[in-house]
Amino acid sequence: MSVRRLASADQQPPAFAFTAENERWLAQQIAKYPDGRQASAVIPALWQAQKQNDYWLPRKAIEAVAETLGMPMIRVMEVATFYTMFNLEPVGRFFVQLCGTVPCHVKGAIDLKQALLNKVGDERHVSADGNFSWLEVECLGACCNAPMVQINDDYYEDLTPDLLVALLDDLAAGRPVKVGPQNGRHASEPEGAVTTLQDPALYDGSVVGTWRDRFRDDPVATGETEAATATGPGDPKPAKPDAGRATERPVTDTPATRAAQGEAPVHPETRADSADSAKKTQTDEAPSAEGAKPQSDKSYTATPSKPAEGRPVAGAGGTTPVAGTPPSEGAPRAEPTKPVGADPDASPGRPPKE
Numbered sequence: 157m158s159v160r161r162l163a164s165a166d167q168q169p170p171a172f173a174f175t176a177e178n179e180r181w182l183a184q185q186i187a188k189y190p191d192g193r194q195a196s197a198v199i200p201a202l203w204q205a206q207k208q209n210d211y212w213l214p215r216k217a218i219e220a221v222a223e224t225l226g227m228p229m230i231r232v233m234e235v236a237t238f239y240t241m242f243n244l245e246p247v248g249r250f251f252v253q254l255c256g257t258v259p260c261h262v263k264g265a266i267d268l269k270q271a272l273l274n275k276v277g278d279e280r281h282v283s284a285d286g287n288f289s290w291l292e293v294e295c296l297g298a299c300c301n302a303p304m305v306q307i308n309d310d311y312y313e314d315l316t317p318d319l320l321v322a323l324l325d326d327l328a329a330g331r332p333v334k335v336g337p338q339n340g341r342h343a344s345e346p347e348g349a350v351t352t353l354q355d356p357a358l359y360d361g362s363v364v365g366t367w368r369d370r371f372r373d374d375p376v377a378t379g380e381t382e383a384a385t386a387t388g389p390g391d392p393k394p395a396k397p398d399a400g401r402a403t404e405r406p407v408t409d410t411p412a413t414r415a416a417q418g419e420a421p422v423h424p425e426t427r428a429d430s431a432d433s434a435k436k437t438q439t440d441e442a443p444s445a446e447g448a449k450p451q452s453d454k455s456y457t458a459t460p461s462k463p464a465e466g467r468p469v470a471g472a473g474g475t476t477p478v479a480g481t482p483p484s485e486g487a488p489r490a491e492p493t494k495p496v497g498a499d500p501d502a503s504p505g506r507p508p509k510e
């Protein structure tokens with residue numbers, strides 16, 4: 157990307173004014189936009205100013221656009237210097253934009269560039285006769301016909317250095333020239349014989365299958381009627397009656413349910429006493445060998461100790477001190493037992509076993 161500055165002072169014209177024809181044209185462009193939005197016409201206005209001034213924008217033309225559209229000069233300057241379609245320096249009568257992006261480069265744009273250097277001279281300089289100037293630009297969107305150039309408003313494609321030089325000579329001499337591909341092919345058709353996409357089935361619609369039927373007028377043939385009335389696969393499951401709704405469910409342990417089951421209701425005083433350890437009911441019944449009896453055989457399943465899974469194995473008396481026992485009288489705290497079955501080397505920070 158080249159630096160984009162206005163042309164030097166000695167190249168700037170002293171004044172610029174739209175022609176009467178261009179003023180009418182510009183008024184039509186401005187009328188396309190709502191009131192107060194006339195600045196939206198800044199690009200068409202700059203483009204027309206450039207065309208009027210031999211395809212380049214002097215400072216006075218930018219000022220004229222700003223005044224016509226009621227815009228600050230700097231806002232118009234921002235647009236003019238941003239878009240490379242606006243030339244800020246004088247260009248030749250035939251302004252050549254050479255695409256130098258990769259597809260054109262690998263197809264020979266570098267040779268075209270050398271031809272332009274030989275024929276016209278340095279980039280961004282107008283030739284002595286005023287006919288030509290050239291500029292290397294990025295992709296112009298005609299990569300299928302690389303390498304290519306744009307001269308004023310037209311594309312010239314599939315070029316070689318000889319074809320380009322001949323083209324420039326014809327333009328300078330005023331001879332008619334052919335736009336587009338210069339090697340005889342039509343548009344971007346394959347060069348030489350067609351070698352791909354030759355199967356006729358690609359063009360009779362047969363490989364498209366039922367997709368083609370969608371465009372017929374007959375709804376029976378297209379199956380659209382069936383599709384519109386078809387239900388989903390299988391019968392839908394009925395929704396749960398309480399799905400997503402708050403429902404009333406019986407509370408399992410209330411005085412009413414206990415009475416219904418023939419049990420004596422728990423007196424509130426008894427319920428409160430059960431939390432008091434001082435009033436705990438003493439029983440001589442020894443605990444069963446299976447441990448504490450579960451309150452319900454449905455809600456409780458005793459979990460056996462799984463020493464093989466790495467849990468510490470407690471001693472016979474356990475390691476939990478009895479509540480209320482002074483530390484001095486309590487059993488000495490056992491050292492943490494080694495997990496049975498655990499891999500000591502797996503402990504973080506422990507050096508691996510030799």
Ligand code: FES
Nearest residue numbers: 255260295298299
């Ligand atoms: S790379 Fe040259 S036209 Fe796209």
